[in-house]
Amino acid sequence: MERSAPEQQPRDRRGTERDGRRGRAVTAMVAEAVVRDVAGALGAAGIALMPIKGVLLQRWVYDDPSERAITDVDLLVAPGRLPEARLLLEGRGYEAIEEGWQLAAVLRTPFGIGLDLHQRLFDQARYRLDEHEVFRRGSRNNSLFGVDVVLQDPLDVYAHLLGKLASDHFAAAPDRAVRDLVRVGEHAALGPEAVAERLERSGLARAARWVLPEVARRTGDPRARAVLSALRADPVGDWLARSATALTRRGRAQGALGAVAAHLVNDRVPRGLRSGVRALARRRSKRLVRTPGAAPPRLRRGR
Numbered sequence: 001m002e003r004s005a006p007e008q009q010p011r012d013r014r015g016t017e018r019d020g021r022r023g024r025a026v027t028a029m030v031a032e033a034v035v036r037d038v039a040g041a042l043g044a045a046g047i048a049l050m051p052i053k054g055v056l057l058q059r060w061v062y063d064d065p066s067e068r069a070i071t072d073v074d075l076l077v078a079p080g081r082l083p084e085a086r087l088l089l090e091g092r093g094y095e096a097i098e099e100g101w102q103l104a105a106v107l108r109t110p111f112g113i114g115l116d117l118h119q120r121l122f123d124q125a126r127y128r129l130d131e132h133e134v135f136r137r138g139s140r141n142n143s144l145f146g147v148d149v150v151l152q153d154p155l156d157v158y159a160h161l162l163g164k165l166a167s168d169h170f171a172a173a174p175d176r177a178v179r180d181l182v183r184v185g186e187h188a189a190l191g192p193e194a195v196a197e198r199l200e201r202s203g204l205a206r207a208a209r210w211v212l213p214e215v216a217r218r219t220g221d222p223r224a225r226a227v228l229s230a231l232r233a234d235p236v237g238d239w240l241a242r243s244a245t246a247l248t249r250r251g252r253a254q255g256a257l258g259a260v261a262a263h264l265v266n267d268r269v270p271r272g273l274r275s276g277v278r279a280l281a282r283r284r285s286k287r288l289v290r291t292p293g294a295a296p297p298r299l300r301r302g303r
Helices: 013-044 054-060 082-090 131-137 154-167 175-187 192-201 205-219 222-230 235-248 256-264 269-289
Strands: 049-052 072-077 095-098 103-108 114-118 139-141 149-151
Touching: 013 049, 013 054, 013 072, 013 082, 049 054, 054 072, 054 175, 082 095, 082 103, 082 114, 131 154, 154 175, 154 192, 154 205, 175 205, 175 222, 192 205, 192 222, 205 222, 205 235, 205 256, 235 256
Parallel strands: 049 149, 072 114
Antiparallel strands: 049 072, 095 103, 103 114, 139 149
């Protein structure tokens, strides 16, 4: 008599979560190794390096790096030093596989995780968070990653994350990105007035008018509401933020309406038009590159 196969039991949820934590912990260790290797190589050439986004957040604001998943390592290179930095890394076995507008290079690393080397935090037409000022306000640190790097001023971290939420069509942003913003404010105990001043100085006040009400609604974060109250009056900015919200509430945050919303809340309307045109050109360029049978684009040497 043929025996029936044993019934498959569903995988234990705690086991799945445990495996996920282990995987994130391994990725965090690999990411740290990349930062140490890149910072060591570039530091020997006098090139300052600033960890940004996930690789910074998982070691700075999270008690356990495995709490914050990352898929690649983002590093900002000192202004004007990107071409030299890329060539140095290529000599160490890193392979440049893509070149973008705000990303100077995407590299394949010997460690099995991607590396995004940034030459700026945003496309040059978005906002006014200047990299020279960001490095000037940063602080040297050799304990967080075990190697000498420049850490962003906490106010700049907050401004950068808020700008990313806006430029990534906020309504489509994952909850993780929203939590990151809230946790930075809590971890660094940022005062609302100081945050508002930095956002205004960095051309992000209108983006804040769009993003922060929804952050407050999703998370109940009192800091988001307090920062909004601390911003200087801007009736035009308020109207643009409401318009952006109306556009993305139509359920097409990642489509054309979401793109329009993201550029509406740029620093000024003319700058928003410029950033919109540049984004369209970039999108068209990517489509051309991905045409079947087309040869891969040749990487330009930085100027």
